[in-house]
Amino acid sequence: MADPYKIESRDRNVSIGASPLFLREDEIRRGAELLYFGYTRLTAAIDTRLAKQGLGRAHHRALYFIARKPDLTVGELLRFLAITKQSLGRVLSELTNRDLIETRPGLSDRRQKLLRLTESGAALEAQLFDDLRQGLSNAYTKAGQDSVSGFWRVLEGLIPAEDLPMIAALRKLG
Amino acid sequence: MADPYKIESRDRNVSIGASPLFLREDEIRRGAELLYFGYTRLTAAIDTRLAKQGLGRAHHRALYFIARKPDLTVGELLRFLAITKQSLGRVLSELTNRDLIETRPGLSDRRQKLLRLTESGAALEAQLFDDLRQGLSNAYTKAGQDSVSGFWRVLEGLIPAEDLPMIAALRKLG
DNA sequence: TATAAGGGTCAGCCATGTTGACGTATATAT
DNA sequence: ATATATACGTCAACATGGCTGACCCTTATA
Incomplete structure (x- = not known):
């Protein structure tokens, strides 16, 4: 066939x-x-859950990257998100006010701020991640291993070469 | 290996x-x-081109679906975009004012409005489509046929079953 | 010690989504 | 024939999350 x-x-x-x-x-x-x-469609479930907390997608993206790379700096986060620091500032202060993230000064460079999830921030991120897991696991399972490899390969091809190191850095230790 | x-x-x-x-x-x-x-990254080039015309992503989405399915109705377009008619109304009137789209009454149901690109609308959509083509062709070529199949399969798996007929309808005659 | 870099903040603007309420023309069922 | 539903439009108000520009503080570093 x-x-x-x-x-x-x-x-x-x-x-x-x-x-x-x-x-x-x-x-x-x-x-x-x-x-x-x-x-x-993948983000629809997440949007719904976020709306219940009075949060938006911008908050999720920040939570996601902070969860993914604990103690990343504001500057690093800005590079991942590719938005202005003013926009990010709004998001981070809202997350801080809700006690979802916390910061501490950089160890080797005290101008930096290292970002981390609080306990409740980690709990929320885990819920949001679970929505991602549901959607992607289901699609992966239906499509099979070979298709998943192809899925990744094509998506990587959409990303300019100069951005790939940044993304690869997400898969390495802190 | x-x-x-x-x-x-x-x-x-x-x-x-x-x-x-x-x-x-x-x-x-x-x-x-x-x-x-x-x-x-795929949409970055498009955003740049749109910005030069003073248009945004919302305009592109409308142009895209109208190009894809000429003479589609406002209601059909609303279902594809999944936004409110007020939001779409703003977009469509801006596109009409710029002479990028035109409408005519439905043939069998005169309450409907059939949407079409004007000549200049088609020219703009073709430019925007070319940006898509550049990005996707490049990724497809680098990844190869088998990967492209997997890419499609996984993405389809992300879409709820009830939405698939709507998307399949895009690949059929108007 | 001057300058650069990391980060913050105020003010205002824009694009694009949302609700809610209401209006008009045309189909359609009773 | 008339009532009701449907397709579409529109006014008003509001939220989110981007943006620019201007300016500040603290800490590194040449």
């Missing part, structure tokens, strides 16, 4: 040019749409 | 439980991060 996910052979389609960088429009649109709907 | 994208065997990791729905935290975080960064 034919793989329903396979890109159809070029000869059945309008050719846009000779370059392999110009694939059929349908494959591009399919990826764009699945990415859009997949992403929004 | 070992596939660097393969999920490491369970016995090397903390087991969270017996259910296959609860995979290792690292695999979940990896997917979440790649999805987040991949999506934002």
Whole structure:
């Protein structure tokens, strides 16, 4: 039986040019749409849970990266989020007021602030992470190991080379 | 050589439980991060181009779906975008004022409005689509056909079953 | 000791989402 | 024929989370 996910052979389609960088429009649109709907549906459960606490996605992103890399600095967090420090400042002070995060001065550089989740912050992040786990585990299980590898590979290809080290740094110790 | 994208065997990791729905935290975080960064990087070029025209992402989403399904109705577009009609109304009137879209009454139901791109709207959408094409073609080419299939399969698994028919409808004639 | 770097903050603006209330034209069921 | 539902539009007020610009303090470092 034919793989329903396979890109159809070029000869059945309008050719846009000779370059392999110009694939059929349908494959591009399919990826764009699945990415859009997949992403929004994955975050839907999280948005609901956040709304119950009076928090938004911006708060979740900060909690997520702080959970992922405890004691990261404000500057590092800014690089992950790619927003202005004014925007982040608002988010961090709200999280601090709600006792979800706490800071302490940097060890080797006391200008820095090291960010950590409090106990209640960690509890909330764990709940939010569980929503991610539900969605992704389900999709991984349905799709199978080989598909998961492909999923990662394509997504990595969407990220400019200069940003990959930053993301790889998330998977290393502090 | 070992596939660097393969999920490491369970016995090397903390087991969270017996259910296959609860995979290792690292695999979940990896997917979440790649999805987040991949999506934002893919849309970065588009955001830049839109900003030059004084438009935003909301405008692009509307243009995209209208291009994808010419003569779709306002109600259909609302279902794709999952926003309120007030929000969409603002976007559509801005697009109309800039002569990027046009409407005509429904054929069988004159309460409906059928949405179409104007010539200049189609030109703009084509430019924006080209940014998508650049990003996705590049990622597809680097990852290879098998990975693209897996990419699609996992993303589909993130989408609730009740939403899949709507998305499938995009790939059928108007 | 001057300058750079990490971080904070005030003020104002913009884009894009939300509710709620209400209006009009057209379909459709009784 | 008339009542009701549907498709769409619109006014008003508000929330979130981005942005720029200007300016401040503390600590490193050349």
